[in-house]
Amino acid sequence: MSAADLVPGWKQYIDRNAGPLYLSIVEALAESIRRDEIHEGDRLPPQRTLAKTLGTDLTTVTRAFAEARRRGLIEATVGRGTFVRVGATETRWRNAGRAVVDLTMNLPPIPENPSLQQLIQNDISRILRRQDLHALLSYRVTGGTSEERQLAADWMKPMLGARPADEVLVVPGAQSAMSAVVSTLAAPGDVIVTDRFTYPGIRTLAAQFGLLLAGVDSDREGMVPDLLDRACRQHRPRLIYCTPTIQNPTTATMSLARREAILAVAKAHNVQILEDDPYSLLLDQPPPALAALDPSRVFYVSTLAKVLSPGLRLAFLVAPPDAVQRMSSAVRAISLTCSGLMTSLVARWMQDGQAQAIVRAIRTELRLRQAAARAILGDGHCMHPDGPHVWLKLPDWWGSVDFVSYARRQGLGLVPSSVFTVEGEPAQRVRIALGSAATLDSLEASLHGVVSVLQHKRSPGYTDIV
Incomplete structure (x- = not known):
């Protein structure tokens, strides 16, 4: 059966469907392919002819063909027409009509348990009853209050051990924290050494601040120390960026020996480290952070986006004691402060154990x-x-x-x-x-x-x- 012969049947199929007309046309085509009524390589009627036969306008058919191409059902060649694509029948996913x-x-x-929706509804209501609305919706102290910084320090104890609250900043997201570190420690044209396959966010920051990235190959434990040493000798970087635990994207996780070796290379070249640690709390017993092993050299970023929710827009930046004020000034310049409402919600969850x-x-x-x-x-x-x-x-x-x-x-x-x-x-x-x-x-x-x-x-x- 030719495609032209199928069109009247498509009209009956379309008339039975209540959805958008252009999607009904795509589904009719997909159904014909599923039923083997039309085959790979078969030529479809011209769009104007199809529009006339179906009793619709050319724009609707054009939109339907565009969606069918996106799903891999058809392909068009200028001067030849539109054909059922070779391979259109090879996977069950193509014809499901689902969004991506x-x-x-x-x-x-x-x-599901605990229910975030229920927790958010209940706890926001309690916060609004007990705290001043003006204070919640106003500008707040950059870096968080003393109580919030202490809660953050306690939250990070599994990775950092005991860390003074005055070395911790509460910031609106990890990208803000990383921006503060990168923009303070490096100038346009400087080099940051990172894994050859690395988190795209550091690539975005490098482009924004005019910095160069040098990639180091990794093995199953992450960045290879000898290759890092070579890169430091060659590029004289201002900063090393790494994710020692469940690296993104490779999933590599550094052993304690590897962490110590990376720190030794950084010390030998007098380079500071930006440690991005979004995933350690997903482990029952996370390994010590680089910042726990060398607090004077490592700037540590821990986000709630990967262990609670990105919608909370909260992360924590831990800096060496002599750099905390510079980091606070940089955070203020980049993102000013956190949301009072979200910070209060997270603080409540940390205090009553819901966050854990x-x-x-x-x-x-x-x-x-x-x-x-x-x-x-x-x-x-x-x-x-x-x-x-x-x-x-x-x-x-x-x-x-x-x-x-x-x-x-x-x-x-x-x-x-x-x-x-x-x-x-x-x-x-x-x-x-x-x-x-x-x-x-x-x-x-x-x-x-x-x-x-x-x-x-x-x-x-x-x-x-x-």
Whole structure:
């Protein structure tokens, strides 16, 4: 049966659907492909002809064709027309009509127990009854009150040990804290040494402040000390940036010996360290932070975004004693102060133990998701049993950008290695965030979709540009 012969049937299908007309057209096409009524390589009627037959306007059909191309159902060639794309029948994900499942953002899963919605509703109400509204909604002290800084110091004890509250600043997010450190310690043209595959936020800061990044290769324990030493000799950096625990994206975690070796290199070259530590509290017994091993050299950033919620917009910056005032001035210049309402909410949670309960629930859920990821994706990928992401290794026939582009056509949002690459060729890998899926079931379904894409071998003519 030709595509033209199918159009009257499409009209009946469309008339039975109550959704947007352009999406009904796409679903009618997808249904025909599913039923094997139309085949790969079949030519579709011209858009004007299709619009006339369906009794709609050209704009609606054009929009439908654009969506069908996005889903990987069709492809168009100037002068030849529009055809059912080769490979359109090869995966069950293409025809589901779902929006893209976003596995790009490293978000903590929202726990069912305790219920964040209930906690926020109840505790915000209590705060508003007990605290002055004007004070909550006004500008606040940069770096937090003495009580808030002490709560933050207590929160970080598992990684830092006992640290004086006056060396802690409460700041509106880790990026603000990192901006304060980077802009204070480095000037345009200076070099920051980091992992060759690193957190994109440091790349953004380097671009914003006119800094250069030099990448160092890593092994399973993170940055290799000998290579770091070589980079310091070559580039004379102003700062070393690293994530020693569950590195993003590689998941590498430094042993105590590796941490001491990295600090020894930094000391030998008289370089300070910016330690980004978003994930340590996901471990039952986190290793000591670099800042605990050498408090005079390391600027330490701990965010609540990955262990409670990014919506709280709170992080903690711990600085060497002689640098706290400079950091406070930089935070004030960059972001002024935190939200009084959110800070009060977090302080209440830390005081009554709710924050710790939320972390435990998130920790448990992520472990279940990591176990599911290993069962579905198999071994051979970079994974940490307590981590929020997977550094997925691709088969030989897939490049990172092409894989991500093709996966998006199947309704899966992933992150290519190019986003993390400081220098050299991007790895043949992509990052999968496990926490952003609403439920474990939905994550498992998405991971099965990733497996389908992994197994798909592109037709010779398949290309994509992003």
